[in-house]
Amino acid sequence: VKRLTIPQLMAYKGQKKIASLTSYSAPFARLLDTHLDMILIGDSTAMVGYALPDTLSFTTDQIAAHVAAVVRSTRRACILADMPFGSYQGSLEQAFTNAAKMLSAGAAGVKLEGGAALAPVTQYLVERGVPVMAHVGLMPQYVNVMGGFKAQGMSEEAAERVFQDALAHERAGAFGLLLEGTAEGLARRITEAVSIPTIGIGASPHCDGQVLVTEDILGLSGGGIPRFAKQFGDVAAVIDQAVADYARSVRDGSFPTLDHCFGVKK
Ligand code: KIV
Numbered sequence: 001v002k003r004l005t006i007p008q009l010m011a012y013k014g015q016k017k018i019a020s021l022t023s024y025s026a027p028f029a030r031l032l033d034t035h036l037d038m039i040l041i042g043d044s045t046a047m048v049g050y051a052l053p054d055t056l057s058f059t060t061d062q063i064a065a066h067v068a069a070v071v072r073s074t075r076r077a078c079i080l081a082d083m084p085f086g087s088y089q090g091s092l093e094q095a096f097t098n099a100a101k102m103l104s105a106g107a108a109g110v111k112l113e114g115g116a117a118l119a120p121v122t123q124y125l126v127e128r129g130v131p132v133m134a135h136v137g138l139m140p141q142y143v144n145v146m147g148g149f150k151a152q153g154m155s156e157e158a159a160e161r162v163f164q165d166a167l168a169h170e171r172a173g174a175f176g177l178l179l180e181g182t183a184e185g186l187a188r189r190i191t192e193a194v195s196i197p198t199i200g201i202g203a204s205p206h207c208d209g210q211v212l213v214t215e216d217i218l219g220l221s222g223g224g225i226p227r228f229a230k231q232f233g234d235v236a237a238v239i240d241q242a243v244a245d246y247a248r249s250v251r252d253g254s255f256p257t258l259d260h261c262f263g264v265k266k
């Protein structure tokens with residue numbers, strides 16, 4: 001099995017949809033790998049995996065450690081690493097140093113949030129061998145600027161700004177665009193206007209692909225799921241049952257038995 005490359009994913013545009021989910025751990029990545037084209041080690045790991053209130057405090061080294069775990073437990077999917085807050089906005093050199101850590105950990109490319117103002121970062125990285133997916137629209141790292149997680153591009157003027165952000169990153173050499181929480185018509189318009197794949201999350205069925213947070217589709221996010229997500233399975237119920245059975249077996253003495261012990265004469 002050969003791992004899907006970024007140029008191969010780019011060639012999907014107009015041919016077939018890109019199916020993607022997030023993952024940050026070996027067991028999940030192993031299960032996801034055969035089904036997906038791309039696995040994202042998102043900074044949403046901060047919230048989903050570390051119970052933090054937002055993504056802002058997550059670091060490059062933390063994400064890189066999860067990237068390495070996912071790379072070791074997959075063979076087919078293209079692996080994309082999120083650049084966390086504060087790891088690329090400071091300077092071009094800072095962006096390259098931190099992006100290089102993601103590629104050292106085994107990622108094929110990185111994803112970074114930012115409007116047109118961040119296009120020079122995209123260009124700098126791409127020119128130095130780091131494929132970049134630009135994340136525009138709802139950018140969770142801008143939560144303090146937005147005053148909450150809010151859909152973007154709802155007015156004509158706001159939509160035009162996001163449209164120009166997308167075009168700027170395409171011109172800068174991004175291999176793809178992640179469109180999060182954007183008015184449907186806007187995501188469609190961007191998808192039609194650019195020659196690189198768009199991956200939607202709360203965006204439009206017309207995007208070239210889709211990504212969701214794995215815990216959301218499996219019933220593992222421990223609360224409500226966002227309106228743009230859909231629960232495809234109830235893994236929480238399976239785990240709950242298994243752990244209840246285990247705890248009961250320990251308490252009632254039915255586990256362990258001598259079958260689970262060493263040095264027992266048969
Ligand atoms: O961090 C993340 O999981 C993401 C996806 C939701 C796009 O950026």
Ligand code: NA
Pocket residue numbers: 042043044082
């Ligand atoms: Na993210």
